[in-house]
Amino acid sequence: xxxxxxxxxxxxxxxxxxxxxxxxxxxxxxxxxxxxxxxxxxxxxxxxxxxxxxxxxxxxxxxxxxxxxxxxxxxxxxxxxxxxxxxxxxxxxxxxxxxxxxxxxxxxxxxxxxxx
Amino acid sequence: xxxxxxxxxxxxxxxxxxxxxxxxxxxxxxxxxxxxxxxxxxxxxxxxxxxxxxxxxxxxxxxxxxxxxxxxxxxxxxxxxxxxxxxxxxxxxxxxxxxxxxxxxxxxxxxxxxxx
Numbered sequence: 584x585x586x587x588x589x590x591x592x593x594x595x596x597x598x599x600x601x602x603x604x605x606x607x608x609x610x611x612x613x614x615x616x617x618x619x620x621x622x623x624x625x626x627x628x629x630x631x632x633x634x635x636x637x638x639x640x641x642x643x644x645x646x647x648x649x650x651x652x653x654x655x656x657x658x659x660x661x662x663x664x665x666x667x668x669x670x671x672x673x674x675x676x677x678x679x680x681x682x683x684x685x686x687x688x689x690x691x692x693x694x695x696x697x698x699x
Numbered sequence: 700x701x702x703x704x705x706x707x708x709x710x711x712x713x714x715x716x717x718x719x720x721x722x723x724x725x726x727x728x729x730x731x732x733x734x735x736x737x738x739x740x741x742x743x744x745x746x747x748x749x750x751x752x753x754x755x756x757x758x759x760x761x762x763x764x765x766x767x768x769x770x771x772x773x774x775x776x777x778x779x780x781x782x783x784x785x786x787x788x789x790x791x792x793x794x795x796x797x798x799x800x801x802x803x804x805x806x807x808x809x810x811x812x813x814x815x
Contacts, residue, residue: 617802626790626807627744674742680801686732686751686794688803690744 585611585681589691596667597699604662604694606677612657613679617688618650621674630675633660667698701726701793705806712781713814719766720776720809722791730796733767733774734803739787747789750774752796778811786813 586609596602606616614635619627631652632640639652649671651663660679664671674695678688702725712718724733735747750758750767757765762782766775778785791806 615801621742624810626805627803629802632802676742676744678744678803685749686796686801687734687746687749688794688801693742 585679585689587613587677587679587689587691589677589694591694592692593695593697595697595699598668599666601663601665602667602696604664604675604677604696606660606662606679606691608658608679608689611679611681613660613681614657616654616660616677616679618652618660618662619676619678621676621693623674627676630662664696667696669698672696672698701728701795701804703791703793703804703806705789705791705809707809708807709810709812711812711814712778714781714783716781717777717779718781718811720778720789720791720811722774722776722806724772724774724791724793726772726793726795728795732794732796733765734792734794735763735765735774735776736790736792736805737785737787738790738808739784744790748776781813783813783815785811787811 588607590605616633618630630645633652633654635654641647654660676693677691704723731752733750737745748760762779764777788808790808792803
């Protein structure tokens, strides 16, 4: 099956710094990737849809200047949390649609961000 | 807009017994996919089972099966012969077919505990 790799799996940073999370499709090309945020004991909340070669589409209420998304190639999307604050601490998960249009999304392992 | 409702925040089942997780959804779409994803303590999202709305036959995957009632917009998951490794959060999800990016709409999840 399709494999999506996310890095880093966990990161701790100081308030005010920026953190970049990478999402890679290892064995397929992903024209579309999705970024989710998950708070403890809650469901996944879609933050944005990342499209290769074009601007990301952000969900209502998600600050595009705070969460920068770049999808420069068919196998890599990045999420940069800029000027991070403690309230940005969360679990971030990326996913990608596989080459076959089965509707299934393949998920990365997730990245736990802790902002001190 | 689609909504997915999981009315059971937590459930428990004895090992080797059978348990059913409920899911209802609301949509005006006629063609769509429904999924059950599992999120164990590792936080990795794992596809359990998929159902295409145009198929009347209920999907099955080994010990996992669904009861898909399109008219009632119901999509329950039955786990037979429950195993300790089935302990996880289970999310019901919806994806519309056709033009678009196949983004998933998730329910709030059901925490399943398998008791030895």
